[in-house]
Amino acid sequence: ELQLVESGGGLVQPGGSLRLSCAASGFTFSNAWMHWVRQVPGKGLVWVAHIDGDGTGTTYADSVKGRFTISRDNARNTLYLQMNSLRAEDTAVYHCARDRPGPQYYIDVWGKGTTVTVSS
Amino acid sequence: DIQMTQSPSSVSASVGDRVTITCRASQGISSWLAWYQQKPGKAPNLLIYGASSLQSGVPSRFSGSGSGTDFTLTISSLQPEDIATYYCQQGNSFPLTFGGGTKVEIK
Numbered sequence: 001e002l003q004l005v006e007s008g009g010g011l012v013q014p015g016g017s018l019r020l021s022c023a024a025s026g027f028t029f030s031n032a033w034m035h036w037v038r039q040v041p042g043k044g045l046v047w048v049a050h051i052d053g054d055g056t057g058t059t060y061a062d063s064v065k066g067r068f069t070i071s072r073d074n075a076r077n078t079l080y081l082q083m084n085s086l087r088a089e090d091t092a093v094y095h096c097a098r099d100r101p102g103p104q105y106y107i108d109v110w111g112k113g114t115t116v117t118v119s120s
Numbered sequence: 121d122i123q124m125t126q127s128p129s130s131v132s133a134s135v136g137d138r139v140t141i142t143c144r145a146s147q148g149i150s151s152w153l154a155w156y157q158q159k160p161g162k163a164p165n166l167l168i169y170g171a172s173s174l175q176s177g178v179p180s181r182f183s184g185s186g187s188g189t190d191f192t193l194t195i196s197s198l199q200p201e202d203i204a205t206y207y208c209q210q211g212n213s214f215p216l217t218f219g220g221g222t223k224v225e226i227k
Contacts, residue, residue, distance in 0.1 A: 035216070045156075045164065045207055047216040059214045095163055104211035106154040108175065110163035 002026040002109045004096045009114030016086050020114055022079040022096030027109075030054070030074040033099035035107060036081050038092035038116075046092075049081065050099070064090075086118045122146050122210050126219035132227045139195040141222045143208035148188045152212040155184055155193045158221075159204045168193065169211070200226060 008020040024032070036048040049070040050059045058070050069082040079096055093113040100108035123146035133139050143153065151171040156164040166175045168184035171191055181196045195202055203226055208219040 044221050045158075045209070045218040047218070050214065050216075061215050100166070100169060104152045104170075105214075105216055106166060106169040106209070106211045107156075107164070108166045108169075110165070112163050 002098070004098065004109055004111035006094065006096050006111045006114035009094065009116045011117045011119065012086055013120050014087060014118055016118070017082070017084045018086065018116060020081040020083065020094055020096075020116070022081075022111055024077045024079065024096075024098075027098070029072075029077040032101075033105075034070075034072065034079050035097045035099060035105075036070060036079075037095045037097050037107070037110075038090075039095065039113070040092045048094070050105070051079070083116070086116075088118050090116060091118045092116060121215055122149060122212065122217050124208055124210055124217050124219040126206075126208055126222050128222060129220065130223040130225065132225045133198050134227045135198055135200060137198045137227075139198050139202075139224060141193045141206055141208075141224075143186075143191045143193070143219050145189045145191075145210055149210045149212035151187045152210060153184070153186070153191050154209045154211055155182075156207045156209065157202075157204045158207065164207065167206075195224075198224070198226070 003025045051070045067085045071080045095113045096111040097107040098109035100106040125144045153171045155168040158164040172184045205221045
């Protein structure tokens with residue numbers, strides 16, 4: 001079974017840091033391009049970041065560029081999102097997601113998400 | 121960035137009805153469009169990719185069409201389990217962008 005399980009969310013003060021993890025199973029992780037997508041409860045989906053299979057290529061939404069870093073450990077089948085200088089507007093459920101193999105960018109496997117709350 | 125605009129924002133229909141949701145891109149994206157279904161408290165689920173290709177395991181009552189800037193998701197016969205919010209997403213270029221969502225309810 002294809003599975004993505006996020007962890008690491010929680011309550012953090014503005015300006016603080018948090019690292020999210022995503023454990024992948026059921027597929028060859030090192031071949032998979034991966035994304036982080038976030039969603040404020042009751043609101044829409046917002047793409048955050050992407051990383052290619054060997055971790056050498058990354059892309060970010062402008063809203064997180066310079067503050068968030070996506071990375072991966074293929075030996076551990078784990079995806080990460082290091083979040084620094086957190087702001088109230090970063091509060092959301094963060095989903096780890098797999099890019100569907102093939103041309104262009106679609107997401108065919110989603111984790112259930114981990115909740116990040118930025119508040120004093 | 122490519123803006124994705126969905127309409128309507130909500131639709132109420134009876135079981136068995138045909139439901140159509142539209143999505144417009146702010147610039148041409150060829151056929152690089154996906155549709156997702158999200159039920160309350162759950163992660164999104166890929167329904168359609170490449171504008172019209174049905175993802176494995178998705179019921180055939182779901183279909184997609186369109187190219188360029190205008191796209192459509194159709195549910196041919198609405199079922200109670202289709203109650204959800206539906207999102208389009210352009211897969212043409214970064215940043216990936218989603219439509220605002222369409223909430224489908226049973227009348």
